Structure formats: structure tokens, C-alpha cells
Amino acid sequence: SAPNSWDVNLSSAYTNQANCELISPFFDFIPVVSAEISFWMNYSTEAFWDGTRLDYSADGGATWNTLGSVGCASCLNWYTKATINSSGKPAWDGNSGGWEFSKDSDLTFLNGNPLPVMFKFVFTSDFSVTGDGVSIDGFQLYKPITLTAATSDVYPANNILTPGPQLIVGKY
16 A cells, blocks of 8 residues: 555656566465455556456466456456557456556456465556556455444454465476
8 A cells, every 4th residue: 555556667668568467475265255346547558458457377387367257347447448559358448547446346257265365466557659658556355344234343353365475386
């Protein structure tokens, strides 16, 4: 959180043909029944050509898949394009106009996953025209809180998922 964030080339525009990754630590989903992911992002990129996506790995980093899609029913502010030219994958592109909150409230497909789960933001750009880039802050992976009349005055302190031990697996 402020004053810190992750940024592609903090003091200058991003470069042509960039491929930058921000990889999370491992998370243990074995005991997890349900989880949500959220973060804040500020971006200014060449629309249709350059942008950022969020991938996940359910096997400790050996393989990666894109998380969510444009129009995702369980998502808020999730991807602006179904495909950008620099990656051929969905992404947030163009200009966010400032910090924007995004979340995906359905990670149930990872419930009880026996292998370490990881997430990575991937920024790609094409061969020409650059912009200010992308900044990411406030990344959280958490279990949703269900309040009932019996527990409405008690806020559970254990709803944030914490990273597990760091293992070095796969190619980064």
C-alpha cells in the first residue's frame, strides 16, 4: 500500500516489446473453501496493443492460465479487451484514468487444490508506441466473510490468506 506499489519503469515510459512479470508467493488452497482476489491498478498503455493480464498457476508455477475474462460474472473491472495484439490474450489496456479497484469473487475452482497456487501479473507491449505503463497495489487474496445475526459484531481476523513457504519451482 501507499507509498509503495509495483510499477513498470517507475520513472519513465515502458519499452517496446516489453514482457514483465510480477509473481506472487505460493498459497496453500488445501484448506480453502472459497477465496476472492482483489487489487488496485493504474494504467496508461497503447489501446488494443499493450496491456496487463493476471495469470494463475495451480501446479506451483509449472503451467499458467489466464484468470477470468472480459464480462466475467463474478468480476469487477476485469479486463478491457478480450485480446490485445502484443500477447494475443485478454488484458487491461488503454487508460484507467487513475487507480481502479478490481476483483474476482469466484476462485472456487481452486478449492482444495493439492499443489501450491501462484498468481502473476503479465505486462506486454508491441514493437512501437509506448505509454506510462501500469502500477499495481493492494493485492489481496482472502476468504469472504459471512456475517449472521449471531456473529455480526465479531469481525474474523483470519480471513486474509497468507503465503506459504517459498519454494523454487518452474521457470520464472
